[in-house]
Amino acid sequence: MSEILVLVDHVDGNVRKTTNELLTIARRLGEPSAVFIGSGDAPVDALKKFGAEKIYAVDDAEIKGYLVAPKAEVLAQLAEKTSPGAILIPSSAEGKEIAGRLAIKIESGVITDAVDVTEGGVTTQSVFAGSFTVQAKVSKGTPIITVKPNSAAPEEVAGAGAVEQFAATVSDGAKTAQIVASQPRQSTGRPELTEAAIVVSGGRGTGGNFEPVENLADALGAAVGASRAAVDSGWKPHTFQVGQTGKTVSPQLYVANGISGAIQHRAGMQTSKTIVAVNKDEEAPIFELVDFGVVGDLHTVLPALTEEINKRK
Amino acid sequence: MNIVVLVKHVPDATADRRFESDNTVDRVGVDGLLSELDEYAVEQALQIKEKADGDVTVTALSIGPEQAVDAVRKALQMGADQGVIVTDDAIAGSDAVATSLVLAEAIKKIGSPDLVVTGMASTDAGTSLVPAMLAERLGLPQVTFASVVETQGDQIRAKRDGDAATEVIGATLPVLLSVTDQTGEARYPSFKGIMAAKKKPMETYSLSDLGVDAGQVGLDAAWTAVEETTARPPRTAGEIVTDEDGSGATALAEFLASKKFI
Numbered sequence: 001m002s003e004i005l006v007l008v009d010h011v012d013g014n015v016r017k018t019t020n021e022l023l024t025i026a027r028r029l030g031e032p033s034a035v036f037i038g039s040g041d042a043p044v045d046a047l048k049k050f051g052a053e054k055i056y057a058v059d060d061a062e063i064k065g066y067l068v069a070p071k072a073e074v075l076a077q078l079a080e081k082t083s084p085g086a087i088l089i090p091s092s093a094e095g096k097e098i099a100g101r102l103a104i105k106i107e108s109g110v111i112t113d114a115v116d117v118t119e120g121g122v123t124t125q126s127v128f129a130g131s132f133t134v135q136a137k138v139s140k141g142t143p144i145i146t147v148k149p150n151s152a153a154p155e156e157v158a159g160a161g162a163v164e165q166f167a168a169t170v171s172d173g174a175k176t177a178q179i180v181a182s183q184p185r186q187s188t189g190r191p192e193l194t195e196a197a198i199v200v201s202g203g204r205g206t207g208g209n210f211e212p213v214e215n216l217a218d219a220l221g222a223a224v225g226a227s228r229a230a231v232d233s234g235w236k237p238h239t240f241q242v243g244q245t246g247k248t249v250s251p252q253l254y255v256a257n258g259i260s261g262a263i264q265h266r267a268g269m270q271t272s273k274t275i276v277a278v279n280k281d282e283e284a285p286i287f288e289l290v291d292f293g294v295v296g297d298l299h300t301v302l303p304a305l306t307e308e309i310n311k312r313k
Numbered sequence: 314m315n316i317v318v319l320v321k322h323v324p325d326a327t328a329d330r331r332f333e334s335d336n337t338v339d340r341v342g343v344d345g346l347l348s349e350l351d352e353y354a355v356e357q358a359l360q361i362k363e364k365a366d367g368d369v370t371v372t373a374l375s376i377g378p379e380q381a382v383d384a385v386r387k388a389l390q391m392g393a394d395q396g397v398i399v400t401d402d403a404i405a406g407s408d409a410v411a412t413s414l415v416l417a418e419a420i421k422k423i424g425s426p427d428l429v430v431t432g433m434a435s436t437d438a439g440t441s442l443v444p445a446m447l448a449e450r451l452g453l454p455q456v457t458f459a460s461v462v463e464t465q466g467d468q469i470r471a472k473r474d475g476d477a478a479t480e481v482i483g484a485t486l487p488v489l490l491s492v493t494d495q496t497g498e499a500r501y502p503s504f505k506g507i508m509a510a511k512k513k514p515m516e517t518y519s520l521s522d523l524g525v526d527a528g529q530v531g532l533d534a535a536w537t538a539v540e541e542t543t544a545r546p547p548r549t550a551g552e553i554v555t556d557e558d559g560s561g562a563t564a565l566a567e568f569l570a571s572k573k574f575i
């Protein structure tokens with residue numbers, strides 16, 4: 001069985017859930033080899049737990065100060081060495097860019113934003129604002145596939161987790177876009193927006209008061225999202241934005257509050273399993289999508305709902 | 314300084330909605346328009362030109378069918394100096410790999426740019442692959458997903474809101490820059506701009522002008538193959554209740570409980 005390279009998504013060595021999902025998918029295609037680009041020891045136990053047979057540890061001393069290009073070089077060199085059956089990369093902005101550069105380097109086809117990958121390497125994508133699904137396959141070279149969060153239920157299977165240090169050579173040409181400053185995102189203490197099972201969002205209708213939205217989110221153990229109108233008004237940072245130019249989320253439950261449901265917002269949430277909305281305008285287009293909707297003022301409905309939920313707990 | 318700004322002509326998904334307020338331009342065909350996210354790229358290119366000391370030429374470049382000339386023309390109306398469109402029947406169905414190949418050759422033919430500016434994603438395919446692929450092909454520093462852009466002399470600084478951190482990216486020109494919709498509203502073409510655009514140079518290249526073999530592009534040359542497309546069943550509207558004296562919250566709680574969310 002051929003190796004399947006999985007680029008590990010981590011923050012300071014803490015492996016993110018998306019990696020477990022990618023390792024799970026990799027097992028359908030071959031033998032998962034985790035590629036850990038970072039400082040210090042590789043998080044062997046975390047990677048073994050979800051089936052990593054091998055772990056390529058790449059020291060990031062020469063990599064972390066530069067945007068995207070060095071990581072694409074590392075993967076190209078590993079691909080050369082291991083002739084993998086496929087390369088799986090998390091579908092973040094950076095992940096997709098790494099995939100794009102890698103595709104040119106190793107002359108291989110790339111598929112982005114897969115929500116599923118089958119044994120034969122057939123991917124499923126959701127396109128045109130979630131109104132179509134597409135099945136596709138890489139037809140040239142080593143399939144490079146970026147996979148969205150929540151695309152598989154992570155399965156725990158012990159892997160050998162054999163660590164191999166990989167000394168990549170990073171060219172000067174890859175060290176031209178420098179990260180001159182970096183401010184880590186502050187943890188909200190809530191689930192990650194793209195990974196959460198429940199997302200509670202607020203829009204212009206909050207009038208800038210997100211408290212009812214946040215309290216409901218906490219009662220449900222949910223992540224908080226926002227429309228672009230709310231972000232543009234400065235009520236929430238851009239990292240909260242759901243939609244075409246923000247995050248795409250596909251949770252079990254999406255609760256839209258004071259959000260009209262513009263096509264660009266829908267593009268980021270339309271594939272949620274269950275959709276609920278609270279909006280005071282019964283004509284709001286968001287109501288075309290919902291499984292359950294309440295026509296009402298979010299400032300009264302949400303606190304009452306939160307109280308009801310807390311009572312039932 | 315030479316700036317090339319990439320403008321893609323895309324199918325119009327939301328014509329009446331997005332363009333109701335756009336009274337200044339009445340040239341959008343029914344079937345396509347300049348990708349909204351590329352307007353931000355044009356705007357940033359123009360702002361950099363306006364701030365620069367020396368002479369700056371902004372060239373708008375598009376690959377697409379003949380109608381794609383509309384996208385280039387809009388960029389000229391906004392203030393770009395000249396336009397180039399690459400059109401060739403063989404290009405139809407190209408994937409990001411082939412598109413980036415043709416764009417790279419076209420950029421080389423236009424001249425050696427100090428700055429190539431693109432949108433963060435096209436509004437149709439939306440893969441965000443083309444900018445990274447172009448940086449790779451042209452060997453340019455990649456400064457992408459910029460939400461704030463500053464240039465000074467041959468230095469560029471950009472803010473990038475990543476998943477894990479907000480970063481400042483720095484590079485020395487020449488650079489490939491992609492910008493997000495956070496960079497600030499794009500200008501509307503003025504009447505003067507629309508008139509002036511008619512006299513601006515516009516060139517059309519074919520694949521042979523670029524020395525690209527037709528066998529390298531198009532659907533058959535794509536490195537990925539779509540096997541099936543399925544329309545998702547439209548969501549059917551569910552139950553809608555009107556809140557009266559707290560009844561809305563109770564009904565919603567019942568619904569959430571029935572779905573085991575609480």
Ligand SMILES: Cc1cc2nc3c(=O)[nH]c(=O)nc-3n(C[C@H](O)[C@H](O)[C@H](O)COP(=O)(O)OP(=O)(O)OC[C@H]3O[C@@H](n4cnc5c(N)ncnc54)[C@H](O)[C@@H]3O)c2cc1C
Nearest residue numbers: 203204205227228229243244245246258259260280281298
């Ligand atoms: C290129 C481009 C990209 C874009 N990308 C995105 C994107 O990624 N994400 C995104 O969200 N948008 C995006 N947009 C913007 C999008 O078109 C809409 O403008 C935006 O989604 C509107 O946000 P909203 O629903 O919060 O505000 P509005 O459309 O103003 O709607 C507010 C809603 O709140 C309701 N309301 C008001 N008060 C109350 C109350 N007290 N209680 C209950 N309901 C109330 C109103 O009835 C109304 O329906 C993009 C636009 C463009 C052009």
Ligand SMILES: Nc1ncnc2c1ncn2[C@@H]1O[C@H](COP(=O)(O)O)[C@@H](O)[C@H]1O
Nearest residue numbers: 319376431432434435439440441442443
């Ligand atoms: N056919 C094209 N013509 C001109 N520019 C393009 C074309 N395709 C992509 N681009 C540019 O690349 C960006 C990203 O596109 P994409 O990779 O398709 O999401 C767009 O915003 C455009 O600026």
